[in-house]
Structures are given as structure tokens and as C-alpha cells.
Amino acid sequence: MVDLLSYLPWAASPLIMNAPMGGFANGALAGSVTVAGGLGFIGSIMNMTDLAVNLRIASDIIKDAPGIQQTPDDTLQVGVGLLPFVANLTQAVPVIAEYKPAVVWLFAAHELADFGEWATELRAASPASKIWVQVGNVKTALYVAETAEPDALCLQGNDAGGHGFEQSAGIISLVPETRDALDRAGFANMTIVASGGITDGRGVASALALGAQGAVLGTRFLASKEITIHPINQAAIIEAQDGGVTTVKSKVFDELAGPNIWPEVYDGRSLAVQSYVDWQNGVPIEEIRERYAEAVAGPDRGFALGLRGRAAIWAGSGVGLVKEVENAADIVKSVRREARRVLHRTAQKYLDC
Ligand SMILES: Cc1cc2nc3c(=O)[nH]c(=O)nc-3n(C[C@H](O)[C@H](O)[C@H](O)COP(=O)(O)O)c2cc1C
Missing domain, CATH: 3.20.20.70 (Aldolase class I)
Incomplete structure (x- = not known):
């Protein structure tokens, strides 16, 4: 290889x-x-x-x-x-x-x-x-x-x-x-x-x-x-905890701005924002789109904290582990350092070496 x-x-x-x-x-x-x-x-x-x-x-x-x-x-x-x-x-x-x-x-x-x-x-x-x-x-x-x-x-x-x-x-x-x-x-x-x-x-x-x-x-x-x-999009990422609860995979996020243009096999994982909640509650997609269009035209572009926004906030289920905004270089170096430490510690613990 x-x-x-x-x-x-x-x-x-x-x-x-x-x-x-x-x-x-x-x-x-x-x-x-x-x-x-x-x-x-x-x-x-x-x-x-x-x-x-x-x-x-x-x-x-x-x-x-x-x-x-x-x-x-x-x-x-x-x-x-x-x-x-x-x-x-x-x-x-x-x-x-x-x-x-x-x-x-x-x-x-x-x-x-x-x-x-x-x-x-x-x-x-x-x-x-x-x-x-x-x-x-x-x-x-x-x-x-x-x-x-x-x-x-x-x-x-x-x-x-x-x-x-x-x-x-x-x-x-x-x-x-x-x-x-x-x-x-x-x-x-x-x-x-x-x-x-x-x-x-x-x-x-x-x-x-x-x-x-x-x-x-x-x-x-x-x-x-x-x-x-957008700063509120980023703040929502920092705020979100427990990604298995606060994020969800759905196609509805691709229906907000108009009919979904993504190929059939894809959906997307976002914070479970208000547009998703509405859809779950049976609100017709036309009405969800209207609420979305109104929200994204506003100063915050449809983003809000507390899952109250209408725009998708794309995030993985690991979002609860994201705690602060850092330089990209610091993220790379600290993640790499931690990975090495974990691998070493795990080998020591389980391989008795
Ligand atoms: C905001 C956002 C935008 C993304 N856009 C793309 C994209 O344009 N092309 C792509 O191949 N993957 C895209 N992805 C998916 C990533 O390639 C990757 O699979 C994903 O971020 C990994 O999961 P994680 O977010 O839990 O780390 C995007 C992911 C996020 C969160």
C-alpha cells in the first residue's frame, strides 16, 4: 500500500x-x-x-x-x-x-x-x-x-x-x-x-x-x-452539546431554499434547527420555505443560538467535543499530539510494553 x-x-x-x-x-x-x-x-x-x-x-x-x-x-x-x-x-x-x-x-x-x-x-x-x-x-x-x-x-x-x-x-x-x-x-x-x-x-x-x-x-x-x-453559525457550533440529540441527518435541509438539487443518495447532518422541528411537526414544506426565506433575509441570515434558527447549521455528531475557537495550526498540532499520546498509552496499557 x-x-x-x-x-x-x-x-x-x-x-x-x-x-x-x-x-x-x-x-x-x-x-x-x-x-x-x-x-x-x-x-x-x-x-x-x-x-x-x-x-x-x-x-x-x-x-x-x-x-x-x-x-x-x-x-x-x-x-x-x-x-x-x-x-x-x-x-x-x-x-x-x-x-x-x-x-x-x-x-x-x-x-x-x-x-x-x-x-x-x-x-x-x-x-x-x-x-x-x-x-x-x-x-x-x-x-x-x-x-x-x-x-x-x-x-x-x-x-x-x-x-x-x-x-x-x-x-x-x-x-x-x-x-x-x-x-x-x-x-x-x-x-x-x-x-x-x-x-x-x-x-x-x-x-x-x-x-x-x-x-x-x-x-x-x-x-x-x-x-x-457567519459568527452566529460558529457560536452555535461551540454551544451545541450531545450531538446525538442536537444534530440530525435529513433531506429537509436541502429543501429549504427550494427543491433539493442534491443527487438522491445524499442527505445532510445539521443541528436540529427550527426548520427541522417544523417539518417533524407536519408543517407543509411551502410554509417552512417561507419562514426560512424571511429569516435568511434578516441580519443574522437565519442563524440563531439554542436551535432557534431556520438556516441549516451543518455539524457532525462530534459537535459536543468542540469547545472553543482556535487557530487552525493549534488544532492540527494539539489533535496530533493527543492522538500520539492516546496510541502510546493504549499500547502500554493493553500490550504490557
Ligand atoms: C459545513 C460543512 C460543509 C461540508 N462541505 C463539503 C464539501 O463541500 N465537499 C465534501 O466533500 N464534503 C463536505 N463536507 C463533509 C466533509 O467532507 C466531511 O465528511 C465531514 O465534515 C466529516 O465529519 P465531521 O464534520 O464530523 O468531522 C462538509 C461538512 C461540513 C460540516
């Missing part, structure tokens, strides 16, 4: 990554995560000009930081997230060709078969960039491994904040079951990383024990200083 650090040579072990959260994970965040020895990702939605601006920002941060090792193929030491179901491949290709990110991460296509076409075109644009695809169940992992031949799969557990597969399992079973299935199907060399509910060093240590080569954290980085986020 390819060691991830062979093409991410500046990174420290264990590998910590911020998720490529479209509209949230910007160039400053990605640059800071990389400089701290992680792999920083920039998220994108439709606007490839914005993506290029953020790649430039990340590139400048990395250039100015001393001692960030070059990659063997001189790729830029960050990753980029693309959403094939809304992004335009023809517009994405020149940006990837120009900046040559170390990793291009794909998630959410109209058809799972689309990942193959995207992978081929992106590889032609930047042969040294590695292609990763995020999936949420064993069946999809096998299909994508066969059809798109990615360099790695990110296995997204159903604790994940934001969008994910409606049919999915937590990483505790998803990662080892997928590993076994990949091995049996002839993909023993397929690298896997894990996401979904991983919020601190204990979560990272668990992901590694399950067989992942690195951990992707989304919700934790929503409480970073660099992230692009």
Missing part, C-alpha cells in the same frame, strides 16, 4: 486533514493546516475563480513558511475539493492544471459513474495530483474503486457533518468492513482515510486503529479562526 506521506512529505504522522467544506474551507485555512504539518483542503462549490483565488492564498502562505518540504512532483502542498454534481469540469480543469494541488478530492456526483470521467480528465490536466473520492458505504467504495481507480478513498461515517450518503454506517464498522471488502476484491493497495465524527486526538487514534492512514476533520475546523463562517 502506498504510504501517504510519500507524496505528502511535509506532513507529520499521524496525518490530520481539514475537510474540503465548500464555502467554508478557504485558502487561509488550508495553508495554515499544511504549514502545521497536516494536509489542508480548500472546498469549492461552483465558482472556479474563487477556488483559484484561494489556491493563490494558500500557495502564498506555504511559500512564506520556512521548511515546508516540496513534493516529489512539485505539486502544491494542499488538496482541493470538487463537487461534480454542481461544478463544471471544463472550468475546473484549467485551475487544477495551473495550481497542481497534491490531492483532488471528489464527492457527490449525479451518477457514481461520473467519478471515472472526472478522474480521467483531472489526471490528464495534472498527472501528479492524486485523486481521492469520499464515499459512505461498502458497496459504493467497491464500485468507485473499480470504475474511477482513485489513489485513495475517504470513508465517510454517518456521524459526519454536512452532506453524506443517506445509507451509511459509523466509521467503527465502515472502515474495517470496507478494508476487508477492498482486499477481497483485489484492491489491497487502495489507501483509505476516514471522516465523520472525528473531532479530537482520541477519534484520530481510533480511525488509525480501524485501518485508516489519516483522519479528516470537518466540524472541528468550523471552530477555527481562519474558516469562512
Whole structure:
């Protein structure tokens, strides 16, 4: 199996990554995560000009930081997230060709078969960039491994904040079951990383024990200083406790601004805000949309504390472990330190070494 650090040579072990959260994970965040020895990702939605601006920002941060090792193929030491179901491949290709990110991460296509076409075109644009695809169940992992031949799969557990597969399992079973299935199907060399509910060093240590080569954290980085986020959205993340109660996976969050445009297989995990409560109480979707439209036009853009808002506040079920807003670099370093400590302590305790 390819060691991830062979093409991410500046990174420290264990590998910590911020998720490529479209509209949230910007160039400053990605640059800071990389400089701290992680792999920083920039998220994108439709606007490839914005993506290029953020790649430039990340590139400048990395250039100015001393001692960030070059990659063997001189790729830029960050990753980029693309959403094939809304992004335009023809517009994405020149940006990837120009900046040559170390990793291009794909998630959410109209058809799972689309990942193959995207992978081929992106590889032609930047042969040294590695292609990763995020999936949420064993069946999809096998299909994508066969059809798109990615360099790695990110296995997204159903604790994940934001969008994910409606049919999915937590990483505790998803990662080892997928590993076994990949091995049996002839993909023993397929690298896997894990996401979904991983919020601190204990979560990272668990992901590694399950067989992942690195951990992707989304919700934790929503409480970073660099992230692009409305202050009330961020305060609600800090406030929320007990994510099994205060977050919920539902498709209704994608119906608020109008009919859901996400491919059928996805839903999203958000704080259980008022729009969700209304829907649970049988309020017609048209009325929920009206209340939402009125709220998002206001100064707080539909965000509120105490689950009283109407806009989705995407968050994973690990949200209760997010306690304060910190520099992204401090998050990377403290999570990595804690993961190492936990692994060491656990080995000492249970292996008597
Ligand atoms: C606010 C938010 C936005 C997200 N946007 C994207 C995205 O644009 N593309 C993507 O591949 N995943 C996206 N995700 C999902 C992440 O890739 C990842 O699976 C998730 O954050 C991991 O779970 P965690 O939030 O519990 O750490 C998003 C997640 C959040 C919380």
C-alpha cells in the first residue's frame, strides 16, 4: 500500500486533514493546516475563480513558511475539493492544471459513474495530483474503486457533518468492513482515510486503529479562526452539546431554499434547527420555505443560538467535543499530539510494553 506521506512529505504522522467544506474551507485555512504539518483542503462549490483565488492564498502562505518540504512532483502542498454534481469540469480543469494541488478530492456526483470521467480528465490536466473520492458505504467504495481507480478513498461515517450518503454506517464498522471488502476484491493497495465524527486526538487514534492512514476533520475546523463562517453559525457550533440529540441527518435541509438539487443518495447532518422541528411537526414544506426565506433575509441570515434558527447549521455528531475557537495550526498540532499520546498509552496499557 502506498504510504501517504510519500507524496505528502511535509506532513507529520499521524496525518490530520481539514475537510474540503465548500464555502467554508478557504485558502487561509488550508495553508495554515499544511504549514502545521497536516494536509489542508480548500472546498469549492461552483465558482472556479474563487477556488483559484484561494489556491493563490494558500500557495502564498506555504511559500512564506520556512521548511515546508516540496513534493516529489512539485505539486502544491494542499488538496482541493470538487463537487461534480454542481461544478463544471471544463472550468475546473484549467485551475487544477495551473495550481497542481497534491490531492483532488471528489464527492457527490449525479451518477457514481461520473467519478471515472472526472478522474480521467483531472489526471490528464495534472498527472501528479492524486485523486481521492469520499464515499459512505461498502458497496459504493467497491464500485468507485473499480470504475474511477482513485489513489485513495475517504470513508465517510454517518456521524459526519454536512452532506453524506443517506445509507451509511459509523466509521467503527465502515472502515474495517470496507478494508476487508477492498482486499477481497483485489484492491489491497487502495489507501483509505476516514471522516465523520472525528473531532479530537482520541477519534484520530481510533480511525488509525480501524485501518485508516489519516483522519479528516470537518466540524472541528468550523471552530477555527481562519474558516469562512457567519459568527452566529460558529457560536452555535461551540454551544451545541450531545450531538446525538442536537444534530440530525435529513433531506429537509436541502429543501429549504427550494427543491433539493442534491443527487438522491445524499442527505445532510445539521443541528436540529427550527426548520427541522417544523417539518417533524407536519408543517407543509411551502410554509417552512417561507419562514426560512424571511429569516435568511434578516441580519443574522437565519442563524440563531439554542436551535432557534431556520438556516441549516451543518455539524457532525462530534459537535459536543468542540469547545472553543482556535487557530487552525493549534488544532492540527494539539489533535496530533493527543492522538500520539492516546496510541502510546493504549499500547502500554493493553500490550504490557
Ligand atoms: C459545513 C460543512 C460543509 C461540508 N462541505 C463539503 C464539501 O463541500 N465537499 C465534501 O466533500 N464534503 C463536505 N463536507 C463533509 C466533509 O467532507 C466531511 O465528511 C465531514 O465534515 C466529516 O465529519 P465531521 O464534520 O464530523 O468531522 C462538509 C461538512 C461540513 C460540516
